[in-house]
Amino acid sequence: MTGSTSARILIIEDVMIMQEFLRLQMEAGGHEVTAVGEAEQALAAIKNSAFDMILMDLGLPDEDGLVLIRRIRALRDTPIVVLTAREEDDARLAAFEAGIDDYIDKQVNARELLARIRNVLNRSKGRPAQAEATTLLRFGTWTLDLDAYTLLDESGQAVDLTPMELRILGALVRANRRVLNRDQLLDAVSDTADPPTDRMIDAYISRIRRKMGDPSVILTVRGVGYRLGVSSQQD
Template structure:
């Protein structure tokens, strides 16, 4: 499991990024100050750093300089700055990628995967998930059950991937909503129940006695471990 260090002082943004990255199988460390982020990097040696430029305690560019003096950890800079000079300075310091706010959390996860793949820092995240008789191809965006294709909507597909990627983990409705929509505020969390019902209708032999997606009463849902 790759470890991603997020150095960012916007709490809501950190919450969403963390949810997406963990749903994609990454371990996540959080720092809200630049100096704290550098200390975590020195202590934990993460596989990649998501680094905001405007930080209290220590500017993001200074953090990047300090990291580059001591190591080659991949860095993706996150910033609201739009000036070309800021971008060029960041890249000249050795940043591997540069994302300007606002951005999609899915885009960030995709960039993280791409940078890790290019750097060879860790094993590439599996593009195919398998559990029981289900095969989920992330690149082709297809699902088969026992060799037969299963037609899912994009929301159903993302919901299934989030759960299958971490079997046995209990997700509450808000976490699942974030995983499929990108933010906790774009929909009512009870809509997840409708998506789960539709998924079960397409995947389960008997939706009333589900074998894949289990309900954890009072909490949410989980995909059953083999």
Template sequence: MENRNEKILIVEDDSQIRNFISYSLKQAGFPYLTTGTAQGALSTLVSEQIDLMLLDLGLPDFDGMEVIKKVREWSEMPIIVVSARDQDKEKAAALDSGADDYLTKPFSATELLARIRVAIRHLHRAGGIKQQTSLAVGGLRIDFDKHLVYLDDAELHTTPMEYNLLVLFFRNIGKVLTTKYIVKEIYGAGYGTDTQALRTLMASLRRKIEKNPAKPRYILTEIGVGYRLADE
């Protein structure tokens, strides 16, 4: 068992699920704290150094969505929603509110720990990302200083919009980005909710970076929610 330094807060009112998650984290070497209420979560975040939060939405005092919004007022810590709500609109709402990932119950310990590892890698990258001149995922690399994109060391020609879209994904490696968020960031807040332009842009970019655009390796579709740049 590897001992990890990242402390995780489990916010779950169902004792069986809370115990299952606690056991999984203990086996993986993660230190953790638990609470069954939204207020308990906020109090713990104020008093303890927490690196990542696993958050149920259906809490007894107030909705977990409000916890996300409150935390995002002062912290960028990774938040993984763990919920029985499996509707796409619920997932998109949580992600738009500031959650980094969404795991639907029931789930396995393997999947839970994989999502946690991705979120932690994203957390560690974020600390120095502004100082980095380039980032790579597999054979796909972006050079921020030169505004160039490479695939297997060969330079790719990208349009300004394609490059901006890739920058957005590389700034959020492993994180699910909703279509609403991407449209706002790429086209501006006043663009509206039409996603046709984004779908066209995404198809164009995938033709350039994917060997098989129908089975993408890099930019993955989260059905009904948005897209994610795969984390190695």
């Protein structure tokens, strides 16, 4: 964060009146705000900038909010607060299972909204800082350069991974030991022209392990998904 009370907040809300209301409330609370109205705009902002928190609606014009949450979680561990008119228990549970930090009804008053935002920000202070537009990832003895589409081993030798394998590996490295299920991995690469199916994810993981010659780099969490088996850092 930029200070003890100030935070960089991304608002994702397609209703302009509500978006402006939230902007004014967050700025009144001393926060720096970026506001967008669509999922793809949000993903572009997240890839290019570091935010301390994301405040979002579930009803977006170009993508379901739950899908967007999974796509964000495959890229960043930024705290996510959902502000929505959906009151169904199933929607609330699905949002928490996707990885949000709080779920707030849109009827909330401004004072409570700011208090809950402050609580989420305070709880997140111990999380590792998120890198801005990170493309060079180091994990264990490996270096992954997503700009150059290259994976290097400890001696600097390139490992022959396909672009899709590199993207899947990049999602796992960015998650840094957090488990990603198949849906989250699919969401992480879904902007490609020919995204894989959930069954293909298993095959890609198997090929990545074989080419790297170290199956312990990517661990299987039975019944859940996959996670990185070594610590990572991002430049």
